[in-house]
Amino acid sequence: MTVGPRTSPGPKVVVVGSGFAGFFAARKLARADVELTVLSATDGMLYQPLLPDVAVGTVDPRSVVVPLASTLPGATLVRGHASGVDFDARVVHYTGADGVTGVVAYDRLLLAPGSVTRLLDIPGLAEHAIGLKTVTEALYLRDHVLRRLETANDLTDPAARRAALTFVVVGAGYAGVELTAQMARLTRNLLPLHPAIAVQDVRWLLVDVAKAVMPELGASLGDTALQLLKKRGVDVRLEVSVTAVTDSEVTFTDGTTLDCSTLIWCAGITANPLIDTLNLPMTKGRLNVDASLRLPGHPDVYAIGDAGAIPDLTKPADEHGTRPVCPPTAQHAMRQATAAARNILADLGHGTARRYRHHDLGLVVDLGGPDATATPLGLHLRGRLAKLITRGYHLYALPTGKRRIRVALDWALAGNHPDDVALGLPTGQAALITHAENANG
């Protein structure tokens, strides 16, 4: 199938991906006089920073997925996986949801396919690890933890019960920290429903090779997060990683092993498979891009978000004139989207192009209940004020008023006690990182 011109003969702009980067760029491009096609593996924009809330059940999954059809009127939406780009013929090859292959022609191309979870070559990891990058994984995780509580409540052997209730999270970045803090709180709150389980039966471990929890928060707030995790009973092991995983045991780099059947992998991201097919220069698995967000040597192609290694103009260059690249965050992806759309339109004769430059506004980290840490505009906040800012930021950043209202209502209805109903999702294969991210559900 070839997706070609529609009725109006405007220049063809193709956006690959509909996450933070692709969606916000498409929203701006959809209002311009161009023929816009959005080629994405999903039919919605997933607000990933609220996946920990979906996993603990304080936010409904549909509240964090913004439908493309109603928010990008006028754009041609093609659902499929881009599999390669022919830069000479100016077409993107893709495989549709039904397995049918096709091409989309472009005059300007914006690559925003994001990243995938970085799976290391650790025996058993691909077969047993659960990730947290898709709604499928978040929902599965929630069901899995609730089922473990139910199963353990019926077990009479104390060792088996403890093993069923041991949960290992690898990666103490924002995803791992938020998930562990919120999950540890959830399991603690649900214990009255499972009278055979004692507090000390439930173990949450958070491990990371780094020396500190979320070093990007700074020593003081990183320490706040660490203290809160410990207060929630989390066993935080730093400068430690995993060497092997089976369905009943996890082995760590310090030589210790634990009886455990739950390993949650939040240890970083790597190149989207599409990016690897392009054979272009990369930095840490991201496409090298100049400050105008274009691929050097391909002036009609742009790359942003987790897929683009964009020089951070707010940071000084080293002795070779090289600057660090912008971190792979939603905050940067959203702003790069607006900048890329503006530069593409300028290239097509509307407006002026500018180099991408954005001062980091800080981080917000929701630790569950009344707890959060945040660094808005360089301030170091914790507790209720940080919580207010964290939630306020998410409501501001979520696209569409409808999603904002839904998320605010979800939070209000969940209160301090999200319900404990498992949805009965199928277990196993479908939720493994290797499957869930391919399906991109």
Ligand SMILES: Cc1cc2nc3c(=O)[nH]c(=O)nc-3n(C[C@H](O)[C@H](O)[C@H](O)COP(=O)(O)OP(=O)(O)OC[C@H]3O[C@@H](n4cnc5c(N)ncnc54)[C@H](O)[C@@H]3O)c2cc1C
């Ligand atoms: C659990 C979690 C919590 C996070 N918390 C924060 C936070 O608090 N603050 C923050 O700033 N950042 C946070 N992030 C990071 C942030 O979500 C990412 O940096 C951001 O989503 C990157 O945007 P993107 O558009 O580049 O990629 P994504 O948002 O991942 O979007 C990629 C899009 O491309 C599509 N796609 C993938 N492959 C293809 C293909 N081959 N063809 C077509 N389409 C394809 C996908 O379906 C998706 O629509 C978090 C991430 C996670 C997973």
